[in-house]
Every structure is written in structure tokens, then in C-alpha cells.
Amino acid sequence: MSALPPFAAPPGSFLEAAAKAGLEFEPSDLERIGRWLGLLEAANRRMNLTRITDPESAWHRHVLDSLSLLPILHSITCTSLLDLGSGGGAPGLPLAITCPGVAVGLVDSVGKKARFLEACASELALHNVRVLNGRAEDLAADGAPERAAWDVVCARAVGRLPVLLELSVPFLVEGGLLLAIKGAQASVEIEESRAALHALHARVIDTIATPTGTIVVVEKARKTPRKYPRKAGEPARNPLAG
Numbered sequence: 001m002s003a004l005p006p007f008a009a010p011p012g013s014f015l016e017a018a019a020k021a022g023l024e025f026e027p028s029d030l031e032r033i034g035r036w037l038g039l040l041e042a043a044n045r046r047m048n049l050t051r052i053t054d055p056e057s058a059w060h061r062h063v064l065d066s067l068s069l070l071p072i073l074h075s076i077t078c079t080s081l082l083d084l085g086s087g088g089g090a091p092g093l094p095l096a097i098t099c100p101g102v103a104v105g106l107v108d109s110v111g112k113k114a115r116f117l118e119a120c121a122s123e124l125a126l127h128n129v130r131v132l133n134g135r136a137e138d139l140a141a142d143g144a145p146e147r148a149a150w151d152v153v154c155a156r157a158v159g160r161l162p163v164l165l166e167l168s169v170p171f172l173v174e175g176g177l178l179l180a181i182k183g184a185q186a187s188v189e190i191e192e193s194r195a196a197l198h199a200l201h202a203r204v205i206d207t208i209a210t211p212t213g214t215i216v217v218v219e220k221a222r223k224t225p226r227k228y229p230r231k232a233g234e235p236a237r238n239p240l241a242g
Contacts, residue, residue: 008034014059017211023067025098032097032124033063039123040088043116049088060212066091068210069154069179070098072217076177078102082150084136084168085158087113089120091181092154096121096129105150107132107139137232140170148173148224156181161189161216162196162239169200170224178202178218186214196240200224 010030018025037058044050052061069091073081079102083092086106096104106117106129114133121129132139132146139146153168153176161180168178182189190204197203201222208215229235 008038010034010059010063011056013056014064017060017064018067021064021068021211023064023070025067029098033094036089036093036097036120036124037062039116039120044088047112047116049113049116062088062090063094065156065181065210065212066094067098068181068212068215069095072177072179072208072215073099073102073152076152078151080150081105081152081154082107082146082171084153084155084164084171086117087157089117091156093117093120093124093126093129095154096126097124100128102128104129105132105146106130107134107136109133109135135232136167136171137229137235140167140229142226146171150176152177152179154179154181159236160185160239161193162241163235165193165196165200165202165218166229166235166240169202169218169220170229172220172224174220174223176220178216178220180216180218181213182216183213186216190216192241199240200228 040049052058081095081102082105084107086092086108092104092106108114111133114131117131147170150171151173153171155164155168158164164180186207201224202218202220204216205219206217
């Protein structure tokens with residue numbers, strides 16, 4: 001009998017951490033997530049998708065990190081979720097697997113990464129997933145179809161919060177939420193974001209500690225001014241500041 005692929009089964013440490021965090025899943029969900037991790041590991045040999053190659057670390061840093069958003073999603077009305085800068089697929093693909101009733105968009109500006117995400121969605125039969133290959137500044141520009149079209153935007157490793165806010169808030173419907181997965185610098189980044197929050201008509205409504213970091217919850221209070229987001233590259237070059 002052949003051995004299971006190294007990413008196929010979640011390690012005990014992951015299951016223990018998930019149970020402690022109150023996370024519950026169907027066995028079939030974990031099987032599909034394991035298949036995604038295997039696809040990610042194989043593709044990572046050809047392109048730079050992740051620095052995490054150890055199976056146990058991958059279940060914690062990719063899967064547990066992603067699914068830490070589930071309690072928030074279950075507490076609100078969410079029919080559409082956009083994963084900004086999806087790269088290898090976290091957090092969007094684990095959330096698409098565990099929330100089959102939610103339409104999930106995966107955004108990446110790099111063509112080969114977008115093609116990998118499309119291949120994963122096809123391989124895993126995720127009919128609720130749509131891949132958008134483009135810059136956030138263009139996809140959320142005034143008049144673009146994706147602007148003000150999403151209930152929730154989630155992101156991790158997409159720059160510091162002042163930059164992320166300008167890239168993400170324009171995608172949200174009024175009253176929609178940005179769920180930013182952050183680390184130890186979360187409180188510092190929030191302080192840096194006062195001017196961006198004011199300019200974008202958004203506000204931080206919560207910070208939630210998780211086993212792997214901190215989720216910063218931002219609500220879009222009113223319609224985003226038409227001038228945001230600025231042209232591609234400008235938010236990162238010149239973050240909104242007081």
C-alpha cells in the first residue's frame with residue numbers, strides 16, 4: 001500500500017489548534033485542502049508561490065491562518081468574498097472549500113499565478129471560484145465592474161495597512177468588511193492608517209487575536225471617493241498619510 005502524499009492528511013497539531021480555536025470542518029473539506037497543498041507544493045518547484053514547504057508548517061501557516069476568518073464569516077451575511085493578492089491561494093481557496101455557498105474571487109496580477117489558481121479551482125471542482133488576473137487599482141477603478149461589488153475582502157501579505165486599505169476598500173459594498181490578516185505590528189499599522197481610513201470613509205471596528213496572528217476588521221462606512229484607488233503603483237509608492 002503506497003504512502004499518502006506528505007500534505008494529504010492534517011497533522012495532529014493542526015487539528016488540536018483548530019479545535020482550540022473552535023473551528024469545525026467536514027472531513028471532505030480537509031481532504032480537498034490537503035489536495036490543494038499538494039498542488040501548491042508541486043507548483044512551487046516551478047514558480048515562487050510560498051517559502052513554506054514543510055507540511056506541518058503549511059497546515060498551520062496556510063490553512064489555520066486562512067480558516068481563522070471562518071468565525072467572522074459565519075457571524076455576518078456574506079454572499080461574496082474577494083481574496084486580494086491570492087498568490088498560492090491562501091486564504092481564498094481554503095475559504096472557498098469550507099464556504100461553498102459563498103462566491104469567491106481570487107485576485108492576482110501575475111499571469112502564471114492566476115493560471116495556477118484557475119487550475120486549482122478546476123482540479124478541486126470549486127464552482128464558486130472566479131479568478132481575476134489584474135492590478136487591484138485597475139479592477140476597482142471608478143466605473144469598473146468589480147468596484148463596490150463584494151461583501152468581504154480578505155488579504156494577507158499585501159503590504160502595510162495604509163496601502164492595503166486603498167487597494168481593498170473600493171471593492172467593498174457600503175457596510176462591507178475588509179479582513180486583514182496581520183502579525184505583531186497590527187496595532188502600529190492601524191495607527192499609521194488614520195489618514196487612509198478617513199480618506200477612504202472606512203473605520204477599524206475590531207481586532208481579533210488568532211493562533212497565527214491578528215485579524216484587523218475594517219468596515220466601509222460610506223461610498224469611496226471616485227479618485228481612489230489611484231493609478232497602478234501609486235498607493236505603494238506614496239501611501240495615504242496625514
